[in-house]
Amino acid sequence: VFKDQGPAALQYSVTEGFGPLREWVAQRYRSRGAKATADDVVITAGSQQGIDLAAKILLEPGAVVVTENPSYLAALQAFQASEATIVPVESDDEGIRVDQLAQVLATQPVRMIYVVPTFSNPKGLTLSLTRRQALVALADAYRVPVLEDDPYGELRYSGEELPPIAALDRSGMVISLGTFSKTLAPGLRIGWMLAPKAFKQHVVVAKQSADLHSSSISQRAVIELFETFDYDAHVTRLRDAYRPRRDAMLEAIERYFPAGTRFTRPMGGLFVWVELPSGLGASALFEAAIAEKVAFVPGAPFYPRQPNPHTLRLNFSNRPVELIEEGIRRLGTATRQGSQGRSEIRSERAV
C-alpha cells in the first residue's frame, strides 16, 4: 500500500471510510441476507468505536439503555460515560430474555438495546432465531434502535449459521457492528458499522468529531490483502484451530471443576462462562489460581448492577489444548483451596 498507493494512503480521507472496503463489508452483509450497500457502511476503529459512536448519537445523561446481564464490559463503560441508565435483562441458553425485554420496553422509555447476539461476551451464548425475530419485532413496535455487536460471529465451531439481526430488520432500527479484530488483527483497529439511513449521517458527524476518519493505510491494507488472501479459507482455519480448544476446555471443566459448577457451552467465539457453586467466590479463587500460575477474568465487572461473585470468564482461543487442559486442572485444584469469602471485586480490563 505504501509503495503503490502512497499519496492517497497517507493523505486525509473521507470520514465514512475507504470505498472498496465499505463495499466489501456491504457484500458480506448481503451474503448473510441483509440489504446493505456501501453507502450504509462506516469504517470504525474496531467495533469498540462503533459502540462509542452509537452511545454518542443515541444516549445522553439519564437515557435508558438495555443490555444483557452480564454484558460486554467496555460497552457498559461507554454507556456509563454517557451517564446513561443501564437496565440489564437476563439471558439464558437462547440469549437475552425477550419476554423480560418486552416488559422493560412497556414500562420504560428505552433509547437503545445493546446485544452481542452471537457467541456473546462474556457468556459465549447465541440468541436463537426465534428470539432474534422477536427482538426485531419489539424494536420495530417500540421504535427503539438495536445495537447488534458482532465481533465473534465468524468464529462458529458447531450449530447452524444464523442471520445477523440486521438481516431480519425491516424497519431500519438495527445498527450492526463488526470487526477484523478477531479474524485478522486487533492491532489494525479496523471495524465497521452498518447503519440504517436514519442514523448513518449522525454517525458520520460523530465519527468526524471523534477522529476525522480511520487509518487510511490500515483500511487499504485490508482490502489489498483480500486481493491475494482467501479470507473465508482463513476463517475456516481459525474455526478449525479454535474448535478443539473449546472442546478441550469444556471437557476439562467437566472433569476438574467441583460438583455444582455451571458453565455455558458456546457454539463459537472465544469465551466460556462459569458459575461456581455457591460458597465459592471468584475473587478468592483468583488468588488461589495465581498461586497455581493460572489466571482468568472474574465475572463480576460484567454486571451493570448486582454482580454475581461466583462467576468467571474463561478464554479458550489463545493456548493449545494441552495447556488448556492443564490450566483448567489447576483452576480445579484452586477451587478446592479458594476460601468461601466474598472478597473484594477487582476491576479488570477485558476485551
Next chain:
Amino acid sequence: VFKDQGPAALQYSVTEGFGPLREWVAQRYRSRGAKATADDVVITAGSQQGIDLAAKILLEPGAVVVTENPSYLAALQAFQASEATIVPVESDDEGIRVDQLAQVLATQPVRMIYVVPTFSNPKGLTLSLTRRQALVALADAYRVPVLEDDPYGELRYSGEELPPIAALDRSGMVISLGTFSKTLAPGLRIGWMLAPKAFKQHVVVAKQSADLHSSSISQRAVIELFETFDYDAHVTRLRDAYRPRRDAMLEAIERYFPAGTRFTRPMGGLFVWVELPSGLGASALFEAAIAEKVAFVPGAPFYPRQPNPHTLRLNFSNRPVELIEEGIRRLGTATRQGSQGRSEIRSERAV
C-alpha cells in the same frame, strides 16, 4: 514493522499507546521546556481525538467552554456534540484576548478553555508569550483546564519559537495536543495528548471506551521511521517548502484583492484569514470563484455564534507559488464580480 514486530504490532496493545513513541513525545516536550515523561502521554487518533476525549472528560450538557472567535470548526462540532455552551472570545494579532477571557472567567463557570495558540486555525495567528503567561495564570487562578491544540507549531517560517503553553504550566491545568498529521501523514491518524496527572487516568478510561487503543502498526511504524529518518531535518524541509508559498500568497493578496481587504500575516502554519471589505460576502464570492475555477473555505462556519460573512480561510501549503499567485489573482477577479448580497452560509468540512 510487519516483518520484525508482526505479532506485537498486530495484537491488542495498551490504551495509553506504544511506550517508545510516548517517550519520543515526552522528549519533544522536554526539549521545548515542559516537564513531561512518557507516563504523561497518551497516543491518540490524531489531535482530533484529543479534542474529543477532552470534551468527554470535561464537558457535559450546558457546561461552558471558551474558544477563540473564530475557532477550529471540528472542535466546535465536538463541543456542540457534548451539548456544551460555547462562549467565544475575540482574538487579535497577539491571539486570544486574555482581558476578555478574564471577564468571562469572572462571571461564568467555565469548564474548559480551548485554544490553538500557534498558527491558529482558522486565522493563522500566534498567541504572544505575554498572553500565554497570562492565560496560564488565569487558568491557575480559576482552576480551569486549558486545552492547547497545537497541530501546526512545528511549521514556523518566521519569528521566534515560543514555548508551548504546557511548558508554562506550573499547576497541572494544561492539556496539550499534537499530531504527526501536518508533518508526516494525516492518513496515519497518530497524534498525542500530554495530560497532567489530574486528567490522565480519565483520558485513558475515555480512550478505552472510544477505541481501546490507536493502531499498533502505525505507532510502531512512526518510531521505526525515526530510527533512520531525520525528523527535524524533514520539518526544516517542510518549513522551507511552505515559507515561499506563504510569502507568495500574502504578496498576491496585497496585489489582487480589493482595497479595504484585511488579512492575517501568519508566522507559520497553513492558513491566511481574509476579511473582505463590507459589502462583499464570502458566499457570493464563492460562486464567482468557482466560475474562475478556484475554491476557498468560507469563514462563517468557524464562528460559534454570529458569523462574519465577509471572511474566508485560505490554505497556502498545497500548491506551488506560481499556482498560488494565479489562484489569488483569480480570487481577486472574482471579488469584483461577487455580488453584494449576504447569501446563505454554507457548511463546509474543514481540517
